[in-house]
Every structure is written in structure tokens, then in C-alpha cells.
Amino acid sequence: MAIKRNMDPKKSPMPVQDPEVRRNNFDEVALGYSYETAVNEAKRCLNCKHKPCRSACPVQIDIPAFIEKVANEDMEGAYEIISQSSSLPAVCGRVCPQENQCEGKCVRGIKGESVGIGRLERFVADWHREHCTEKPTAPESNGHKVAIIGAGPSGLTAAGDLAKLGYKVTIYEALHLAGGVLVYGIPEFRLPKAIVQKEIENLKAIGVDIETNMVIGKVLTVDELFEMGNEAVYIGSGAGLPRFMNIPGESLKGVYSANEYLTRINLMKAYKEGSKTPIKKSKNVAVVGGGNVAMDAARSAKRMGAENVYIVYRRGMEELPARKEEVEHAEEEGIIFKTLTNPIEVLGDENGEVKGMKCIEMELGEPDESGRRRPIAKENSEFVLDVDTMIMSIGTSPNPLIRSTTPGLETNRHGCIVTDGDNGLTSREGVYAGGDAVTGAATVILAMGAGKAAAKAIDEYIKSKN
């Protein structure tokens, strides 16, 4: 059916909760397209020949094909196309940095705004969840077993792809709940946990077993997973230990890692009245760092009732590594950006509680090896920021639990697992790895892409052996 294209140069805007309202609740910020808006936006896609969007997608979703289905109002058809490539469409539609991936390559973006691919993906996934009652069924077993370490985006993706091929997949998760960063890290207002649970239930319905409370490297080793009859093991154990700055005062009460702060709120539900997990009631909060995790921590602190929340970042606004949309949302919610500022000491009171943060102003010098301009401290520019809570969001270093208990598993000087090329093969036969455990802290979709590539490689490896 010929589609009448929508030539509006602008993307249909995403309806959102009013900033004045949302900064007091944990409900989802972005409300999602209506049916009409979705169909109308889908008609902006030119269905161009080269499909640059598709090659820019880490999991290679056939984007023009699913968008055409939306334009033709075949939502279930659109969902089928997405789910051929992605195990977690409702998640990716919400948290992918589309502006650097599919949408960044969209030809409509040359003279105007790109097609709202992420928003359409989310719409399709939500439509499916709300309208489809049919449960996915487990495919016929091929008799082979695979173990996956970590039920985060990478492990879930690998599990989904392998289960669809007939493998008996068991995921071992260290926490009491599956989802990894999707449940402990990304806040409810950006990714409702009910959506994550639904995606996980879908995986269980196709036969994936998830064993929680299993810290691999402690209760079982990788070698024992092989002894249990698994023919391959995929390590998707995530980013690991939070970094601190090693400045004086970091052990004062009121200094959190972003991981701890967010885990208390998200996984342990400290934002809910009557939660049994405590969290500090803060008035003035400094979040140190400029990535997406820093934005999540700052926006959470605001919702927890803090009056003033600062993002303290040593480079400028232009250099913030967080997604533009997250920075904009944070600004709308009243987060104060103290850029070109670096903490040098945390100040405490007589009870060991944080009472301030000594900072120094920075200026940008020549670009460093990362290509970003290097921040340099300005002499005699120290000042004290009046805060009672400090949240460190400056990255992580890899967890030693698996590498220290898996003989022959090669890691690099940072402690990340070394893999061969794009398929995730490690220095151990049959052991594959991907996601943050390999790359260091990165994005959900890159972890999913790695899980997908490894699933393919594992399938080829097991087939070649038998």
C-alpha cells in the first residue's frame, strides 16, 4: 500500500510529565506516543534504499521495515520485525542513545530532524505488551546447554537468542532480582521496572532458567559450570566496583557511590514509603560526574526531596558525556550544573557527616588523547559548595570475582576481560564475554549487541563441535 509521506521537518514531540510535577514523583517522565502520533511519525520515514539507520544499530534491527508496518497500522507485524533482532525492545526504545546510532544516520536528519525511531520502537513494544495476550512458547530443544553469568542486558540478550535456537539456557544472577543495571541502576522514572519484569517473563516463557542469588566465582566457578554439562559459558557480569577520587573526606557519612545511591532507591525501593532499606534524607546534594549515571543520581536525589542538587563536572556543558535528552530533562527539573568545577576535599562536621565540598574551578586546555580538551585547575579559585550529601559518579573498575577464579581467562591491565574481535571469544575455549565486563562501563545497547554477537558465535562453536 502506498504511504502518503509526512514531510514535516520536525520530529513529533514526545509528551512528557510537567517538570514541576515530575520532580516530585518517580513515575515515568516520557509518556509515549499516542496511536495517531506514532502512525503519523512513521510516515516521515522515506524507506530509503541504503537504510543507514539499520547499520548504525548495534543489534541491526530492520528499522525501515518495522516503521513501514507502523505506517500501515500493523503494530503486531512491526513488533515481530523488531523482536527478530532485539530481545528487549521496550527497554531499548527508552534508554538507547538513538541520536548517536540509528537516528544519527537518518537521512531526514540532514535537512531537518531525524525520524523518531526510538520513540516508535517504544510505541510498538508498549502496544504489543498492552494488546497481545499470547505468550511466547519455548522452541524445540536442541539438547545443548549453555550457562550465562549475569541477568543484565547483555546476558538477557544472549539468553534470548540462544533459547530461540533451542538451547537450554540458565542465567546465574548475583542479586535477588534479574535485570542487572535495568533494575538496580536506571531509575523507575526512566524505565519502569514492570516493563523490565515483563521482558524477563517473556524470556522465561521461551524456556530460559534464571537462578538468582548465585555469585559466580564464589558459589560456583566457570569450570564447575562446564562440569555441570554446559558446553559454553557467556560472561556478562557487568561493570563492577565504583571508583572514588581518593580525595580527603570520601569516607564521611553522606558520601555515596552512584551505584550505592541508585541501588538503594531502585533495587531496594528506598523511594517508597515504608521501605526497609534506609537512605539519607538530603537537603543539598552534589553529584560528581557528567554521564548518564550522574544524571540518574541527580534526578533521583531531587525526587527524594533534596532542595538543591548540583552536577559537579570538571569539563564544560559541551563535553558532558550524558545524552542530551537526559541533560535537558535534568535542567528542566532544576538540577544546577556546576561545570568546569572539580572537588578537592569533602568537609565533615564533628559527627563525621558531610557538611561541604571544597572545589576548584577549572579551565579547558589542549585536547588530550581522548580528543577532549583537558581540564586544568585555575590557581586560587577554591570555594566551598554547601552540601550534606555527595554522590560519586565517576565510573567503575572491573569486578575481580570471575577473573580471579577462572584460570586461563585473560584480562587487560585495567582488569577487563580480553575478547577476540567481535564475537566475544575469550582466551578460554567455550568461554565468551561481553558488555561492561569487557568494555568497561558503556551503554545498555552495546551490551546487548555484544550478547547478540556472542550468542551467534556460541551457536556456531557448539554446532562445529557436534
Add this chain to the structure above:
Amino acid sequence: MYKIVRKESLNPTVSLMEIEAPLIAKKAEPGQFIIFRAKEDSERVPLTIADFDREKGTVTIIYQIVGGATMELDTLKEGESLQDFVGPLGQPSETDGLKKVAVVGGGVGCAIAYPIAKKLSRLGCEVHSVVGFRNKDLVILEDEFKAASTELRIMTDDGSYGTKGLVTNALEELINEGNQYDEVIAIGPLVMMKFVCLLTKKYNIKTVVSMNPIMIDGTGMCGGCRLTVGGETKFACVDGPDFDGHLVDFDEAMHRGTMYKDFEAHAREASCNLLNQEEK
């Protein structure tokens, strides 16, 4: 779910639970810990392993009721199950090459000191144990310590049992009697461990302490359990929980331990009020 196969009250505030957890029992070593959640909405709390039985597939924990989480744990009865039980976490205590050791336990810390004393004794090491309690009613594991030690000194704050005084008094006595220890292992309240370390520093005896700070995941992810050891930041969950006591910044650890004191007091109060209502 993890079934409670045995529950026993050791004193008015301390109880023991033997829990079915075969995979953990298979790997557990003295010095390691578990994280439990009593119920689906409970807090995650670490507890050091008090004992394990590889054949039976059980792990024993001994806990003192200090806040909401342990109070909730205590509501569970024999035959019921814990929601979550994860482990064995942390590094096992080092026992290699030790020939003569003084094991010092304080209060409920004795529950963690005991399995180490037992293991050392089994390995042929000469174990002297010093255990301290506030009073006679709170004494736990006396027979067990007796069996694992060639010398046992029991101290109480009020003199209602054993000798009146602190564990450091008894330890110093033992040292002055000419006992040469390869190592002192001290497990108990932070303030006790701090003073044991000050004493052993004076006599230049290596001292290992077991730290039990606030923790969430227990696998290194949250960093809540961080301590300063020898000027470096260490995570008790992956680097410990055992550390060289002469390097630990105890004052800082004591401060950090009080982070949620108000919250805990409130939880205790709320819970007691509930119990009171039930009794009426």
C-alpha cells in the same frame, strides 16, 4: 527459598539458625559471610558464617537483634524459609602456617571467632581463646570454645561469670605469661577490635580483624562497605572481611557504622510497638 532446619535461642538477644543451602555449605570457609533477606521486601544484610555442614548441606548463622532486618529474621520459625541467602562471600580467613594463635571474641562476634578457632585447632594449631560478654546471661558457645582451645579465658564486664574485666586484660595476661603468638585474631565490636589492636601493636603481634560494615550487594558493586586500610580504600566485601588490624582506621569505621542509627532505632521502635499490640 532457604529452609530453616534448626532455630535455637542462645541468649535473650542472640539466636542461631541452621539453614538449608547446600551449594553454599559446599564452598564455605571460616571468615566468609552471606547476605540474607528474611522476606520479599526486607533489607539485604550481611552476616558472617558461624558454621557449615558440607554433608548435611547447611550453613549456620548466629545473629543478634540490632535493627529491623534482624528483628524480621527472628520472626521466622523452624521449618519456615528465608527469601534470599547468598554466599559464600568475601575471602576466607588465612590459616596457613599458623602454629599458635590467640582468638579473641566479643559478644556475638564469638559466633564468627568460633569457626576459625575450630578450623585452626583441627589443623593442629595451638589455640588460646579469650571471649568477653557483658554479663553471664549473654555467654554463648562456651562448650564449643572449650573444645577448640587449649586455654580459654571468659571475661564479663560485671564479673557475673568468668573474670571481671575486658578481653584486653586477659590477652595481655596471656602475653605476659610468656605465650608467643604467631597471630591474634580479634572479632567483636569495633571498639573492642580497636583496643585489641592497640595492645598487640605494643607487643608487635600481627593481628587480624573481621570487619562487618554496612553493605548492600556484597559483591563489590555498591562500595558502601568501604574502609580505609593502610591509607587505601578497601571494600570489605571483596577485599575482606579480614584485614590487618594494625592498618584499619577504626574511628572512621565506627563513624560510618552509625550512618543509619536513627533509621534503625525507628525500625526497632515501630516493630516493638507492633509486638506490643499483638500481645494485647
